Amino acid sequence: MATRASGAAPQRWFVSGDFNGFFGLVVDNLTILSFIAAALIGIFGFPADVVFQRMFPGTALGVLIGNLIYTAMARRLAARSGREDVTAMPLGLDAPTSIGMALLVLGPSFLAGKAAGLDAQAAAIATWQLGMASLVVMGVWKFLLAFTGDWVTRVLPRAALLGSIAGIALVLMGLFPLIEALRAPVAGFVTLGLLLYVLVAKGRLPLRLPGVPLVFLFGTALYYGLGLAGLGAPGFQLPAAVHWQPALPWPNLGFIDGLPATLPYLPLLLPFGLLMVVGGINVSESARAAGDDYSTRDILLTEALSTLVAGFCGGVAQTTPYIGQPAYKHMGARHGYTLLTGLFIGLGGMLGVVSSLVQWLPLAVLAPIIVYVAIDITTQAFEATPRQHAAAMVLGFLPSVAYMLSIKLGNPAWISPEKFNELATTLDGHGLPELAVIKTLGNGFIITAMLWTAAVAAMIDARLRRAALILLVAAGFTLFGVIHSVDARGGLHLPWQLSGLAQTINLQFSAAYAVLAALLALLSLQRQEAARP
Structure with missing residues (x-):
């Protein structure tokens, strides 16, 4: 561990590794912004000027504020500990909830506005105000929950905290970007292979330049070179000409107009905020396992503040500390990479640079860096967790698989909404409908993974009463939709207001936890009796 001697020179702002980290973190954020733009403009027909001129600047400002604070926290930790190898917590836009906001809130709201008689521009402005208000609601909610973070880290085992994010990493951050990379196989796979050579195998490239940026420059050149030569993936085309149009994210009161529209979405927005707090707790533990002991409360308060700033200034996607520290x-x-990322995304979002890059950088070349981060996160989860808890952690991966399937199966390009509803509600005499089970298991998947892992870890440690208590908590969470929601959008619900198949699924899942909890409680008595002389 590198430390500074007494009276040594002040901390350096940048080291060579910061440029690799900067490029990786910028790519993460650009990839999510690319998805938001592709979903809103490509799928729902959103006016591009509202996305790029109104939504992106405020969203980018949240990234700037959060990364500046995390940079300051890293420098303070380095000064306090006397270490030179402190790495700042990375902050960016959250992938799962950004996908959820685009597909479940903003897109449907825009279509509803048009169906109500508004023209496209008016419907887009109303949707933008809903997005702002949603961020403010989630920011306030995260601020209130931030003070529980340290308590959660004391109560739950490391396997539950790291295992839940390892599942997200492997299934969502690993598979989805890998599929995107392989849509243009030559450029995507070559980029991934070179990244693994540089970052995993610690190989050296011929030029004395930071490896990650060099790999991305090569991958981008390969993508466009093959495409222009007619040798690229089918459907290659150059993006339309982009004109830089600066747009400053001034604070405005548009979110107030959007607040009434958030009411129907609260069952969705509150779990979104809760998932980010849980994720923030997990990444704080991940950083602690890597040697950087940040205050969980300060990490959570920072993400709440940056989300609020983004919402007040026009943003529509919440920020979160990334799980790849x-x-x-x-x-x-070290800490220069978060400073560079904040300035690049924040100022670039205001000046129109980010909007231009989002339209020009190929996703097939951007995606491999996320695959690498997913590999590293999963590896670290196993290395930093007690060996005997490995099986518990693997079990915690499975809800992420269900969430991934529910995303893909809910895509109208895969299955029409009518066909999906038919398959998810038709009983075949062999139990609950398979699609309904997948959807129910995927809803609240982060919290589900934590509870499953914690319960099995307690069983492994012969703490059966603790396992039973965790399962009872899961039963209560299930009843109200915190996990295993039967709401069509994955939101909270009241069990006594359910009916039909939704009520059956809710009661069956909740009863499953309660019955297992009761059996473990009885087994704990048996063990105690057997231990008596």
Whole structure:
């Protein structure tokens, strides 16, 4: 561990590894912004000017504020500990909830506005105000929950905290970007292979330049070169000409107009905020396992503040600390990379640079860096968790698989909404409908993974009463939709207001936890009796 001697020179602002980390973190954020733009403009027909001129600047400002604070926290930790190898917590836009906001809130709201008689521009402005208000609601909610973070880290085992994010990493951050990369196989796979050579195998490239940026430059050149030569993936075309149009994210009161429209979405927005707090707790533990002991409360308060700032200034996607802090540490990044990322995304979002890059950088080349981060996170989860808890952690991966399937199966391009509803509600005499089970298991998947892992870890440690208590908590959460929601959008619900198949699923899942809890409680008595002389 590198430390500074007494009276040594002040901390350096940048080291060579910061440029690798900067490029990786910028790519993460650009990839999510690319998805938001593709979903809103490509799927729902949103006016591009509202996305790029109104939504993106405020969203980018939240990234700037959060990364500046995390940079300051890293410098303070380095000064306090006397270490030179402190790595800042990375902050960016959250992928799962950004996908959820685009597909479940903003897109449907825009279509509803048009169906109500508004023209496209008016419907888009009303939707933008809903997005702002949603961020303010989630920011306030996260601020209130931030003070529970340290308590959660004391109560839950490390396997539950790291295992839940490892599942997200492997299934969502690993598979989805890998599929995107392989849609243009030559450029995507070559980029991934070179990244693994540079970051995992610690190989050296011929030029004395930071490896990650060099790989991305090569991958981008390969993508466009093959495409222009007619050798690229089918459907290649150059993006339309982009004109930089600066747009400053001034604070405005548009979110107030959008607040009434958030009421129907609260069952969705509150779990979104809760999931980010749980994720923030997990990444704080991940950083602690890597050697950087940040205050969980300060990490959570920062993400709440940056989300609020984004919402007040026109943003529509919430910020969160990323789960790849150990990966950036392995890249050699310290605290300069978060400063550079904040300035690039924040100022670039205001000046129109980010909007231009989102339209020009190929996703097939951007996606492999996320695959690498997913690999590193999963590896670290196993290395930092007691060996006997490995099986519990693997079990916690499975709800993420269900969430991934529910995303894909809910895509109208895969299955029409009518066909999906038919398959999810038709009984075949062999139990609950398979699609309904997948959807129910995927809803609240982060919290489900934590509870499953914690319960099995308690069983492994012969603490059966603790396992039973965790299962009873899961039963209560299930009744109200915190996990295993039967709401069509994955939101909270009241069990006595359910009916039909939704009520059956809700009661069956809740009863499953309660019955297992009761059996474990009885088994704990048996063990105690057997231990008596």
